[in-house]
Amino acid sequence: MSSTTPFTKTELLPQEEMLEVKKSKDELLIGIPCETSYQEKRVCLTPDAVSTLVAHGHRVLIESNAGANANFSDNDYSEAGGEITQDTAKVFACDTVIKIAPPTFNELSLMQPGSVLFSALQLKTRSQDYFKQLTKKKITGLAFEFIKDHYHSYPIVKALSEIAGKSTVLIASELLTNLTDGNGLLFGNVSGVPPTEVLILGAGTVGEFAARSSLGLGADVKIFDSSLTRLRNLQRSLGHEVYTSTFQPSLLKNCVARADVLIGAVKGKNRSPVIVTEEMVQFMKTNAVIIDVSIDMGGCVETSEITTHDHPTLKKYDVFHYGVPNIPSRYARTSSISMSSIFTPYLVHIGNQGGLENAIRNDSGLRNGLYTYHGVLTSKSVANWFNISYRDPNLLIF
DSSP states (O other): OOOBOOOOHHHHSOOOOOOOOOOOOOOOEEEEOOOOSTTOOOOSOOHHHHHHHHHTTOEEEEETTTTGGGTOOHHHHHHTTOEEESOHHHHHTSSEEEOSSOOOHHHHHHSOTTOEEEEOOOGGGOOHHHHHHHHHHTOEEEETTTOOOTTSSOHHHHHHHHHHHHHHHHHHHHHTSGGGTSOOOOSSOBTTBOOOEEEEEOOSHHHHHHHHHHHHTTOEEEEEOSOHHHHHHHHHHHTSOOEEEOOOHHHHHHHHHHOSEEEEOOOOSSSOOOOBOHHHHHTSOTTOEEEEGGGGGTOSBTTOOOOOSSSOEEEETTEEEEOOSOGGGGGHHHHHHHHHHHHHHHHHHHHHTTSHHHHHHHOHHHHTTEEEETTEEOOHHHHHHHTOOBOOHHHHHO
16 A cells, blocks of 8 residues: 655645745746657637637647647647647757647657646546656646536536447447448437437436437436436436436346446546446347447446547447547547536636646645646545555645
């Protein structure tokens, strides 16, 4: 197990009292590099966001074509007041670097000592060497999937889960058509025709918005979850009576066999639990569709495999399996706008507070995303994962 590093005797001695001084605005130099992660098409800030930041006195340096996959041109960013460069090193040399995927080791080597990094952490794909590099560079890192808002929810995760939930219905409706050798079913309900049967595993945000979209098209929706409280809350949130159940094997087996579409959105602590076994899949309808949104955590359907946007499906037991782990990137422009609308207020807030240190000192939700502070590991989750020591951020910052 990880442990906190003890403070030295000098650090524990009483310190002089510091008088509060008026905060002055800090002008940020923000770098937006091109995403190099496989099939990552999103960009953190849109031209509208850049315009807002520039209006608040900040500089934004954008690597050429950083927004191209989300259909934002260099000219769009330039017209918004951004500065375009083809020099990758120049972008990573900015005081604050913001990107979707965690930087590679080569990209980390381009960052300046003491700079700030906003990105996803994707803990399960990191290594101890990655954090050693952050320590060496004395980088302050914030993981946007851990940042909380004033309502104690995770706004970035929720936004992307909403997109993923709605996307599953669009993807399933496409796979059901004759154009993809599906059953030729129209997703939803038409007068005189039995509605499409949709089975959703998991009553979280993905499950909620998959259910909303399915119900909007008139599908017959059934939702399973391990928590009766989550099911009750979802039922109330939907404002619509739907079939709900906890994971009872006999009921689940029957529902899986009848489903035209199965959407898996079950999370686990380290790995998603396998809810649907290979035997259950064998009894599914021919050309039924499985979309396993949990695939990035191993998948909740035993027969699921990771696929790509280029080749998104495979067939097992005559059932379509869709296992792309990064569904929101399929809708890069929508995802980018959604994320940008969340990032922008945080960046403006940091500038108005006189810099990141004041901002994380006064905003516990933003501080929750902190995993390194000037190179010092501050995340208990990371420490537990790698069994290394960490320091409490509250004792370092205050």
